[in-house]
Amino acid sequence: xxxxxxxxxxxxxxxxxxxxxxxxxxxxxxxxxxxxxxxxxxxxxxxxxxxxxxxxxxxxxxxxxxxxxxxxxxxxxxxxxxxxxxxxxxxxxxxxxxxxxxxxxxxxxxxxxxxxxxxxxxxxxxxxxxxxxxxxxxxxxxxxxxxxxxxxxxxxxxxxxxxxxxxxxxxxxxxxxxxxxxxxxxxxxxxxxxxxxxxxxxxxxxxxxxxxxxxxxxxxxxxxxxxxxxxxxxxxxxxxxxxxxxxxxxxxxxxxxxxxxxxxxxxxxxxxxxxxxxxxxxxxxxxxxxxxxxxxxxxxxxxxxxxxxxxxxxxxxxxxxxxxxxxxxxxxxxxxxxxxxxxxxxxxxxxxxxxxxxxxxxxxxxxxxxxxxxxxxxxxxxxxxxxxxxxxxxxxxxxxxxxxxxxxxxxxxxxxxx
Amino acid sequence: xxxxxxxxxxxxxxxxxxxxxxxxxxxxxxxxxxxxxxxxxxxxxxxxxxxxxxxxxxxxxxxxxxxxxxxxxxxxxxxxxxxxxxxxxxxxxxxxxxxxxxxxxxxxxxxxxxxxxxxxxxxxxxxxxxxxxxxxxxxxxxxxxxxxxxxxxxxxxxxxxxxxxxxxx
Numbered sequence: 166x167x168x169x170x171x172x173x174x175x176x177x178x179x180x181x182x183x184x185x186x187x188x189x190x191x192x193x194x195x196x197x198x199x200x201x202x203x204x205x206x207x208x209x210x211x212x213x214x215x216x217x218x219x220x221x222x223x224x225x226x227x228x229x230x231x232x233x234x235x236x237x238x239x240x241x242x243x244x245x246x247x248x249x250x251x252x253x254x255x256x257x258x259x260x261x262x263x264x265x266x267x268x269x270x271x272x273x274x275x276x277x278x279x280x281x282x283x284x285x286x287x288x289x290x291x292x293x294x295x296x297x298x299x300x301x302x303x304x305x306x307x308x309x310x311x312x313x314x315x316x317x318x319x320x321x322x323x324x325x326x327x328x329x330x331x332x333x334x335x336x337x338x339x340x341x342x343x344x345x346x347x348x349x350x351x352x353x354x355x356x357x358x359x360x361x362x363x364x365x366x367x368x369x370x371x372x373x374x375x376x377x378x379x380x381x382x383x384x385x386x387x388x389x390x391x392x393x394x395x396x397x398x399x400x401x402x403x404x405x406x407x408x409x410x411x412x413x414x415x416x417x418x419x420x421x422x423x424x425x426x427x428x429x430x431x432x433x434x435x436x437x438x439x440x441x442x443x444x445x446x447x448x449x450x451x452x453x454x455x456x457x458x459x460x461x462x463x464x465x466x467x468x469x470x471x472x473x474x475x476x477x478x479x480x481x482x483x484x485x486x487x488x489x490x491x492x493x494x495x496x497x498x499x500x501x502x503x504x505x506x507x508x509x510x511x512x513x514x515x516x517x518x519x520x521x522x523x524x525x526x527x528x529x530x531x532x533x534x535x536x537x538x539x540x541x542x543x544x545x546x547x548x549x550x551x552x553x554x555x556x557x558x559x560x561x562x563x564x565x566x567x568x569x570x571x572x573x574x575x576x577x578x579x580x581x582x583x
Numbered sequence: 584x585x586x587x588x589x590x591x592x593x594x595x596x597x598x599x600x601x602x603x604x605x606x607x608x609x610x611x612x613x614x615x616x617x618x619x620x621x622x623x624x625x626x627x628x629x630x631x632x633x634x635x636x637x638x639x640x641x642x643x644x645x646x647x648x649x650x651x652x653x654x655x656x657x658x659x660x661x662x663x664x665x666x667x668x669x670x671x672x673x674x675x676x677x678x679x680x681x682x683x684x685x686x687x688x689x690x691x692x693x694x695x696x697x698x699x700x701x702x703x704x705x706x707x708x709x710x711x712x713x714x715x716x717x718x719x720x721x722x723x724x725x726x727x728x729x730x731x732x733x734x735x736x737x738x739x740x741x742x743x744x745x746x747x748x749x750x751x752x
Contacts, residue, residue, distance in 0.1 A: 188728055190748045204614050205654060213743040231610060238611035245614070285652040285676055301654030301680035303738045315728060315748055349598060350646035354675050383646070385675060439598055527607030547600040547650055552608045554626045 167414025169321040170388045171356045174296040174411070178279050185320040185418070194220070194278040196308045199227045199265050201526070202283035204242040206306035207249045216252055219312025223273055224255040227265035232521040234260075235529040255309070263494025263520035266290065266462035269297075270373060271496060275399070275407035276391035281308045286462050286544060288379045292372035294391030294411035296356075299380060319356040319385045320420040322347075326363040328428035333579035335472075336371035337464055337542065337562035339363075339425070340378045341433050345443025346423065353383030355420065358413060363427040364389060369398040370466040377463045378544050381440040432578060434540075435560035438548040449559070449575045455537040457482075457570040459515075459563050460491030460523045464542035467500050469563040474506035476567035476581055482514035483573030489531045490515045491523030513570070527552030540569045587705055588666045588687070590638035594698035595627055597644035601677065603627040604648065604656040613655050620659040637664030640704075642696050644670065648677025657681040657688075667704060669693055669711070669722075682729045683738040691722035 168176070169185070176183040178191035198206045203226050210216050218224045226246045234240040243260075250257035258268055265282065266289035274280050274290040280297035281287065283305040290297035300314070308314045324343060357379045364372065372389050379387025390412040399408045434449055436442045459465070459473045470492065482488045490510050492498035498520050501507050511517060524531030525543040532552035533539055539551060539558050546558035561569075564578035571581060603626045605619060612619040624631045624641070641660060647670035648656060657680050660668060667687040671694075681688040689704070691711060696702065700715040711720040725733065728750045735741035741749070 188726070188750065190750065201610060201613060202652060202654065208614075209739045213739050215742070236611040238614060242611075242614045283652050283654075285650065287652075299652045299676050301652050301676060301683060303654060303683045304679065307738060307742055311742070311747065313748070315750060317726075349649060350672060350674065353646070353672065380676075383649070383674060526610065527602075528610045532608070545602075545650065547602040549602045549606050549608070549626045554606070 166418055167416035169356065169417045170294065170358055170390065170411060170413045171296055171319055171321055174277055174279060175316060175318050177277065183318045185318050187318045188315065189318065190313055190315050191279060192313050193281050193308050195223045195269065195273050195280040196305055197225045197227060197265055197269060197280065197282035197287065198302065198305055199230050199284050200232065200239070200243055200246060201230045202302045204245045205302035206283055206309065207245050209303050209306045210310055215310045217310050218253040218255045219310065221254040222256065224309050225258055225273060226250055226255060227258040227268065228260050229258070229264050229521045230526050231528045232260040233519065261495060261519050264462045264465065264522055266377065267466065267493035267497065271402060271494060276395060276409050276411045281305055281314050285380045286377050288384065288386045289373050289377040289462055291379065291386045291388045292369065292376035293395060294389060296386055298386045319354055321356045321358050322352055323419040323422045324357055324359045324425065325422060326359065326361040326425045326427050328363060328426045330427050330430065333432050333564060333582055334430050335562040335564065336367060336374040338430055338433050339427060340375045341435055341443050341560065342430055343425070344378060344382045344441050347382040349381065349439055349441040350383045355384050357382070357384045357387045359387065359389050365392065368468065369394060370468045373466070374463055381544060432562065432565055434565065434575065435546055437546055437557040437559065440544070440546060440560065446575065446577050450577065452575040453538060454486055454540050454569045454574055456487045456489065456531060456533065456539040457566050458489045458524055458531060458539060458541040458543065459566050460493065461525050461543040462493060463544040464563050465491055465493030465497065467497050469542065470497070470501045470506045470510070471504070472563045473567040474509040476564055476578065477513035477570065478509050480513055480571050482570045486570055486573045488513070488515040488570045489518060489524060491518040492520050494520050524551055540566050540575065542566050586707060587703060589703045590640050590666050591636065592640050592642045592696050592698060592700045592702055593631065593635060594696070595641060595643040598646050598649060599627055599643050600650040601648060601653050601656040602650055605653055605659055616655065616658055616662055619655060620662040623659045623663045632663065635663050635665065638666050639664065640702055641665050641668045642693050643668065644693060645672050647673050649674035652676045654680040654684060657686045658684045661686040669696070682732050685733060685737040687733065689722045691720050695720050
């Protein structure tokens with residue numbers, strides 16, 4: 166019987182052949198924490214006198230969730246990470262460098278790796294053909310110190326997508342549609358593998374959007390085979406030597422297969438307060454919007470900012486609607502400046518934040534007021550997510566979010582796309 | 584780990600996210616867990632932090648703990664004195680985190696438990712006695728690897744004790 170991508174990668178790292186359901190101890194290549202989870206990881210290692218890193222060059226502590234710090238307690242928590250990095254020689258990703266998941270795919274993770282990260286959206290790197298999964302502070306702390314973790318080899322759901330998107334429909338609409346179909350717990354403990362002609366034709370940025378949201382269906386990771394698109398992506402980053410092809414065997418065993426015709430999809434939105442509450446635009450059109458947020462590990466990359474800039478070029482945000490834009494990383498920010506997207510967005514009335522998580526986690530940079538509505542390109546709309554349980558978050562593609570910034574209400578992006 | 588747990592039930596619905604358990608607006612309290620615990624589950628039930636008693640149970644529906652990887656969520660449930668969380672299902676990262684911090688998490692049919700019901704739970708036998716209703720509910724015992732970690736007092740203690748993962752005899 167053939168192997169899924171998960172079975173292949175975990176088997177290589179456990180030093181034996183594995184199948185779905187097996188529980189193994191496996192070596193990990195990359196470990197990561199962020200400023201919300203890292204301080205507790207450091208405290209756990211301090212507590213058991215295990216202040217060490219097995220692989221310092223591929224252990225990264227990210228200051229991205231509250232960066233720059235909005236509170237003295239968080240500044241002190243950042244200090245814990247900086248001290249740990251000095252003591253152990255691991256990498257510290259400072260204020261302004263960007264969201265952990267974007268930085269991980271740009272510089273640290275390669276096809277075939279196992280990455281464990283203390284952040285649920287660690288599944289993003291799955292788009293590189295790496296087994297990447299989110300865990301808690303203690304699991305990752307032990308991974309940092311010992312260079313290994315224990316894993317249950319997951320069963321896999323195959324998401325087979327064919328056909329071309331219509332105008333105004335993007336990878337974000339596809340993944341929201343998939344989560345609406347599977348449900349917020351429909352893939353709990355499973356791996357997703359995205360495949361089919363539509364996926365093969367996608368850029369890496371679009372693929373990251375898909376893998377990023379695998380956890381919103383409960384999945385452990387969201388894998389995409391490493392192919393020539395992956396190869397070119399790494400080559401353009403000067404990392405071509407780190408590439409290798411990773412793919413599932415033809416006769417791999419899948420627990421479920423979903424076949425999706427991309428040409429039939431329309432733009433969709435997740436309505437409050439769960440990600441699987443997916444609705445067509447028609448059901449929500451005209452809903453007043455107080456704040457638009459474009460950014461995050463889901464949709465804060467160069468092509469996302471390009472789409473937002475193309476919608477907003479020569480236009481102004483609605484006077485009753487704030488527009489917040491956060492590039493996902495320093496590299497994205499620089500490229501967006503060079504291409505003029507930042508200029509266009511600022512001229513349209515955007516407040517541009519430093520690379521990082523922005524207001525997505527409810528810490529700063531755009532906390533919602535009571536009864537306020539935000540449409541965001543992020544991955545979660547849980548009650549209280551953006552800092553106020555008495556507010557409402559809608560999730561969409563960058564095009565749909567940018568369209569709302571112009572009209573001040575939920576709008577079909579096809580009406581404003583040129 | 585105590586073999587038998589006794590306490591009262593607090594009932595919650597489906598999809599209780601980590602944002603409802605440990606809200607992001609208290610992000611700065613993540614290095615001060617006793618203080619963060621004063622807000623546990625506050626956005627699901629504002630009265631909960633004041634009324635929960637040591638030894639009580641959190642009883643919920645489907646997909647408890649979905650969302651972020653924040654281990655602070657099960658940690659503050661435990662710090663608030665909760666003996667165990669019972670739910671129809673758990674999100675993956677929360678489930679793993681709960682075991683790692685030494686909080687028992689039991690998958691069972693929670694429709695048979697109402698708020699205020701007094702429960703007595705035999706962990707290794709997989710039986711919940713609902714003393715209020717005079718009924719019994721069974722649950723599948725945890726996987727062996729998790730029982731080992733739980734019995735050692737969580738993952739950090741497990742590694743401290745064995746110097747490595749010791750998941751088999």
